[in-house]
Amino acid sequence: MTTSETAVDVVDFTPGRWGNPNDPMHLSDSVIGALTMLGINEAAPAPVDLVIPASRLDDAALADLAATGAQVSTDDTLRAARLRGFSTPDLLKFRAGDASDAPDAVVAPTTAHQVAAVLAVCDAAGIGLSPYAGGTTVTGGLVPDRTRPIISLDLRQLTGLIALDEVSQIATFAAGTRLPDAERLLGERGFELGHFPQSYEGATVGGCAVTRSAGQSSIGYGRFDEMVVGLTLATPGGVAEIGTAPKSAAGPDLRQLILGSEGAFGVVTQVRVHVHPVPAVRRFYGWHFPDFVAGAAAMRALAQASVKPTVLRLSDEAETGLNLANPSAAGSASGPVGGCLMVVGFEGDQADVECRDAYVTARLTELGGTPLGTEPGEHWREGRFRGPYLRDPLLDAGALVETLETVTFWSNIDKLKADVTAAVTGALGEQGTPAVVMCHISHVYPTGASLYFTVISNALADPLEQWGKAKAAANAAIRAAGASITHHHAVGTDHRGTYLEEIGDVQVTALRAVKNALDPNGILNPGILLP
């Protein structure tokens, strides 16, 4: 097989709608039937035109920004296209015509030198800046505090494979490189990144770094924060090259201070990341487990073994029932009725895949799994970026649909799943809108795993307020269970309050100190991560 199997075209998402506008998803009759059972039978109001506020930047400031060589625009359409991200609340605001968060200008440098120059202008003039690349945030990462004027620092022209060390398997990318471009450029050299978050078609290398992205092959190739060996960071005080070696005992690992910093400590302009040769063999299987508890126990056994697959994903009974792992057939049952679907994938050379496949197959059989062959695995692989495409037609149809995720240790997984499900269904039920809450595990570690929830309910007249109550209840349940508020969606502004409770005063003090030292004038993504 070739890299073309994993290379999806770069998609410029339509502002306000997820995915490729030329290839939208439509709801099947079975999905529409399921909606009816939830009382969803009235289409959403038609979107209204955006009201875009005037730019607050004066001509002198714009001239200073333009003097850096970066492209500068205050065009309304362009500013609206850099507005917020792709959470359901973001989309609902878009549909309501609310563009109050639009940046005051879009500034697009074409070199790292221009990034530094823009930082200097902003630092001197007290202009805030919000780095923009893929724009796929679902946690308010593109909605900085607007007390001061804000520019959207558009990094999409910082793109390309700058260097490839084939011996060390390290690729250096400009931060604005979209993931499909990264795969195409690497593929020409016989390598791949193998990082497939749900936002793959839009996400960038730099964005994956600063938000600690996790891809669908995380058990095989690691999370993005595990793949990064180095970063170039532009700060108002100068440029830092972070990361000297694969691992080191030379003090704290400061890569891990910048990974997850979401633009609050500096602007990442280059990322050095571990890559691997294009696998000769790819195999994806489906397995059936009688219930989620049995499936999760099998996931744990594999996560704690030395021999691991490349992809591992378990849908709970509800998600399996709605067939969400195969978006093109969502809503129609396939495979065994009831129970849970597990997807298990292997990539590598022939001998390596044979060895791992044999071991994993034996373990899963011991643990109560029933093999379903390659068809469910291949269906999942083919459709794996299209699940979220269903959201816009669902919203159109009058549904409220959103996802949320968390992570905890294995001994806490069953309780966390129950608590979050109860919190969300409770908060929506109290508003008279029963909900379906589905869940999957797609990232596992020896000590724990993430839980990813998809919620569908009937949208009320004010769906923002409606979802806000459900999300607050979920956040409270996650905190009460001692889990982390996010496994791979990051903090942004939406999770900030719960995040600060999670880490506590001493850690907030340390982060605040780093922020003040690297960004004394507070221009870097103000309000993101820290208030």
Place this chain on the structure above:
Amino acid sequence: MTTSETAVDVVDFTPGRWGNPNDPMHLSDSVIGALTMLGINEAAPAPVDLVIPASRLDDAALADLAATGAQVSTDDTLRAARLRGFSTPDLLKFRAGDASDAPDAVVAPTTAHQVAAVLAVCDAAGIGLSPYAGGTTVTGGLVPDRTRPIISLDLRQLTGLIALDEVSQIATFAAGTRLPDAERLLGERGFELGHFPQSYEGATVGGCAVTRSAGQSSIGYGRFDEMVVGLTLATPGGVAEIGTAPKSAAGPDLRQLILGSEGAFGVVTQVRVHVHPVPAVRRFYGWHFPDFVAGAAAMRALAQASVKPTVLRLSDEAETGLNLANPSAAGSASGPVGGCLMVVGFEGDQADVECRDAYVTARLTELGGTPLGTEPGEHWREGRFRGPYLRDPLLDAGALVETLETVTFWSNIDKLKADVTAAVTGALGEQGTPAVVMCHISHVYPTGASLYFTVISNALADPLEQWGKAKAAANAAIRAAGASITHHHAVGTDHRGTYLEEIGDVQVTALRAVKNALDPNGILNPGILLP
């Protein structure tokens, strides 16, 4: 096999000499012959008595410290036993009677509550404190700046397995727990830590955390910083619980800010660490490679594969020739003449070991290796903590012997090895003392590996000055090659200057900000990590 195979008695090292005083190593005739070839034929001068400076703490300060409930002593012998660590310069100063770095008191809390109380007393009185646990530092980590009075905060009574989550495979240890004790306590429950640094017999869980220790099974079980899922940190401003989940996208990973902080940001009192069931099967093999380049290429291939052994170690031609991988037989040739010895170990359940063993055996054969059976592997495993025991008799015999280590990406490994070897042999040769420089790789990653050097030469009248020149030359070579100044020995005071050059101004600014925020009065290990 049982845990008794890996459980070595806790050894209270004699101050000034490494290892178990009841089980010293003696030099074989073949080692003595090798020394003669280097011109080493005059025994070192006999050690002189230590001159221990008086404590600078007054009765009021000592009373305040004692009021915390911690044990407090200014006894000279006890203070001398908390003096420096176990680098060769440390041992040479000890032999010269130099106890000028002795702490002013030894303060031994028995609870985390007492640790916090001692921090409060020190913070109020401006007394510096240097956490002490295993005492096995080889980089000056126990020699804080003595501008102010210093206490040695002896954490060895904070010991024990506090909790074991068998489902999540997480053990919570008090920071002062020695590694052999940790293995014994876990072994009673069917688990093990599997962390075997060269200092295993003396090192503690907390020390391994704050110095980013790497054990001999790092390819199998990870470095210590990869095993840690949580830490409890006492700071003057309060206690922090760091680490909510296995991995998270909730901001920077602040565990990685404390790991490697060497007591400069707080005192680690508890560590939550990934453990695994005691393996049912352990197999260790020897392999022969024609030269270091071929052996290193094979190491790289395994490090970059999905299927990995549990232990992987390659001695270069010089180390293989002196048989250092089998300390009991050091100096006497064994196995094939010439070339390099690789040790490959597997631990796990039967099916898992069979699977990995078959894959690795086939790969190593393809890559030019010759299997030597289990005898060289078992010899290495049996003797693996005893190599450093040779240092004291070598120093006694008039040799200068020391180790140093570094880490870089694979494409830079051969050059780094050549450059460091040339720098050290050059600096010693210029002083009229030719040197043997041996090297091994014992920690590998997909993107690179560590290099560990052992240097033997004839000691001059001032061996401290003599080694100082060699170490400075090695540091400069490491920096010039773009490698990291330390892979697992940490920074301490010995590497501080080179470390600050390695990370650069922006990163120093960030670290300094964290230090000032968490330790505003500068009492925590002053001068360690940061000046």
